[in-house]
Amino acid sequence: MDFGKLFELVIAASLVNNFVFTRFLGLCIFFGVSKKMETAVGMSITFGSVMVISAALIWLVYNMIMVPLELTFLKIIIFIGIVAAFVQSADTIMRKVSPGLYYKLGIYLALIATNCIIIAVPLINVGEGYNFIESISFGIGSGLGFGLALIIMASIREKLELANVPKVFQGTPISFITTGLLALAFTGFSGLITL
Amino acid sequence: MFDITKILTDLTQLISLFDIQNIPLPLTGVGGAVEAREYVNLIPLLKFTTLFLIGVGAVFGLGLAFAAKKFAVYRDPRIEQVKEVLASAHCGACGYAGCEQYAEAVVTKPEVPPNLCTPGGAATAETVARITGKAAGAIVPNFARIMCQGGWSKSQKKYKYEGIQDCRAIILAGGGDKSCRYGCLGYGTCERVCPFGAITMTDDHLAFVDITKCTGCRKCEAACPTKVIEVLPTSKQVLVSCHSKDKGVDTKKNCQVGCIACSTCVKVCPFDAPAVENNLSKISLDKCKVCGLCVSKCPTKAIDDFIPRRSKAIVLDHCIGCLICMKVCPVNAAYGEHKKLHVIDQTKCIGCGICTAKCPVQAIDGTFNAAEVFAAAAAKKAEKAA
Numbered sequence: 001m002d003f004g005k006l007f008e009l010v011i012a013a014s015l016v017n018n019f020v021f022t023r024f025l026g027l028c029i030f031f032g033v034s035k036k037m038e039t040a041v042g043m044s045i046t047f048g049s050v051m052v053i054s055a056a057l058i059w060l061v062y063n064m065i066m067v068p069l070e071l072t073f074l075k076i077i078i079f080i081g082i083v084a085a086f087v088q089s090a091d092t093i094m095r096k097v098s099p100g101l102y103y104k105l106g107i108y109l110a111l112i113a114t115n116c117i118i119i120a121v122p123l124i125n126v127g128e129g130y131n132f133i134e135s136i137s138f139g140i141g142s143g144l145g146f147g148l149a150l151i152i153m154a155s156i157r158e159k160l161e162l163a164n165v166p167k168v169f170q171g172t173p174i175s176f177i178t179t180g181l182l183a184l185a186f187t188g189f190s191g192l193i194t195l
Numbered sequence: 196m197f198d199i200t201k202i203l204t205d206l207t208q209l210i211s212l213f214d215i216q217n218i219p220l221p222l223t224g225v226g227g228a229v230e231a232r233e234y235v236n237l238i239p240l241l242k243f244t245t246l247f248l249i250g251v252g253a254v255f256g257l258g259l260a261f262a263a264k265k266f267a268v269y270r271d272p273r274i275e276q277v278k279e280v281l282a283s284a285h286c287g288a289c290g291y292a293g294c295e296q297y298a299e300a301v302v303t304k305p306e307v308p309p310n311l312c313t314p315g316g317a318a319t320a321e322t323v324a325r326i327t328g329k330a331a332g333a334i335v336p337n338f339a340r341i342m343c344q345g346g347w348s349k350s351q352k353k354y355k356y357e358g359i360q361d362c363r364a365i366i367l368a369g370g371g372d373k374s375c376r377y378g379c380l381g382y383g384t385c386e387r388v389c390p391f392g393a394i395t396m397t398d399d400h401l402a403f404v405d406i407t408k409c410t411g412c413r414k415c416e417a418a419c420p421t422k423v424i425e426v427l428p429t430s431k432q433v434l435v436s437c438h439s440k441d442k443g444v445d446t447k448k449n450c451q452v453g454c455i456a457c458s459t460c461v462k463v464c465p466f467d468a469p470a471v472e473n474n475l476s477k478i479s480l481d482k483c484k485v486c487g488l489c490v491s492k493c494p495t496k497a498i499d500d501f502i503p504r505r506s507k508a509i510v511l512d513h514c515i516g517c518l519i520c521m522k523v524c525p526v527n528a529a530y531g532e533h534k535k536l537h538v539i540d541q542t543k544c545i546g547c548g549i550c551t552a553k554c555p556v557q558a559i560d561g562t563f564n565a566a567e568v569f570a571a572a573a574a575k576k577a578e579k580a581a
Contacts, residue, residue: 071247078251085255089262096266162364 013141040154048143055139282314286412337411346399460489486547505546
């Protein structure tokens with residue numbers, strides 16, 4: 001396995017094709033939980049781990065079951081089902097096995113079940129025909145990218161709370177503008193890696 | 196009524212009108228074996244797909260049901276009930292992260308008292324106690340008190356501040372623009388964090404707490420960067436409203452109403468409640484009987500009296516003339532002779548209530564604490580009789 005290719009994949013998924021700033025996916029959660037640093041960090045951790053595990057799970061189901069059965073056209077329905085089932089069972093199991101972790105991250109799990117980024121990662125994986133290891137690295141990269149976006153936004157918004165924002169721009173409008181500027185900044189990464 | 200079999204046969208006939216075996220499927224789409232074929236045998240494919248989806252659904256459903264059974268956590272139904280009656284302000288006054296956490300703690304842990312929800316008040320405490328089977332206990336309402344009276348007109352400034360209008364921002368600039376670094380900065384952070392709208396900023400840039408709205412949730416206490424807000428029991432109404440630990444001379448320079456640690460209040464207090472420490476007088480809440488004597492004697496008016504008007508003492512007819520009131524009166528308002536009805540000079544009396552409390556036969560009425568003292572005496576008498 002070429003390690004350099006995997007590294008490129010992670011960088012490409014996290015910076016060049018950042019889900020929030022370049023692909024504009026997952027914006028609802030991005031705006032919802034970026035008000036406070038604490039929730040942003042919790043959400044990033046939960047999101048990243050769910051992304052990686054669901055990417056691995058879905059790769060197995062897709063290549064081991066759906067391709068041999070020639071049912072690949074069902075991928076959207078099945079992927080949503082797998083993610084929802086996985087998240088739901090993770091929720092149940094975590095509650096029993098580690099209540100501490102559940103109280104820290106459990107509240108975010110419910111929000112994740114039908115999120116667009118979570119479903120986009122496996123869809124892109126199968127679309128690009130990544131192998132198992134590549135799928136997982138793509139999941140890691142996407143998780144890192146989303147975490148980065150959330151944490152950058154949360155740190156900016158905590159400062160914005162104190163800033164003297166004109167009345168009409170207070171709250172969500174100024175966050176939209178900030179996100180636009182950040183997206184503009186992230187275009188600087190384009191051309192960093194040519195796959 | 197609907198004849199389902201007839202509808203179905205009609206439907207199949209309708210479908211068979213089309214050349215269903217030879218429908219050309221679109222060739223676009225991302226990969227996949229089915230899309231790549233020119234013709235698709237639709238009926239078997241539909242059957243197979245339906246079966247597959249049902250199978251997948253069943254596997255997931257069974258898996259989740261198994262997980263739910265195997266990893267079931269027993270949740271006390273009372274937790275939901277308690278959550279319903281709490282104030283749901285998520286203020287954190289109880290010391291827990293939110294209403295849910297407190298509801299769980301109060302149900303599952305026997306040592307957690309049911310009266311911690313201050314916004315809910317006595318009614319909530321009672322209901323929670325009933326649900327959890329605990330003794331309600333008295334709920335002591337707390338109010339936020341601003342421990343500073345030095346508005347912008349009464350205090351000095353170090354420099355002119357033109358940055359972000361928020362106390363948390365200005366504190367970063369050399370500890371605030373006030374010469375006194377202990378006082379209320381007056382940029383209204385507490386007003387903005389108060390979830391009940393109980394705090395307003397006065398024209399003199401000083402926070403004012405509306406005690407009819409304040410629930411004692413401590414949000415402002417946590418937000419205030421100078422820690423000038425204290426949340427204290429309602430019953431204690433006489434407070435040194437100053438936090439200045441500067442030397443008396445410096446306090447006097449900085450603010451007209453600061454505590455200069457002159458110890459006058461320590462000397463006049465009949466109950467030894469105030470104590471001067473680190474250039475600041477602090478009234479002990481346990482010892483203070485809210486008589487208000489120190490309020491009238493404080494040279495800088497740094498002691499705040501939250502009782503708006505104290506009614507004056509009057510002697511009742513069953514006075515036995517024991518002279519005790521004359522001895523305890525701090526302003527020498529009571530006078531009289533041995534075994535004769537005493538008189539209290541209404542011009543001198545400040546309504547401190549000390550004589551009411553000390554009178555052996557409860558013969559002095561009219562002060563703010565009279566009802567309380569009489570009730571206590573009656574209870575004692577009843578106890579003795581029983």
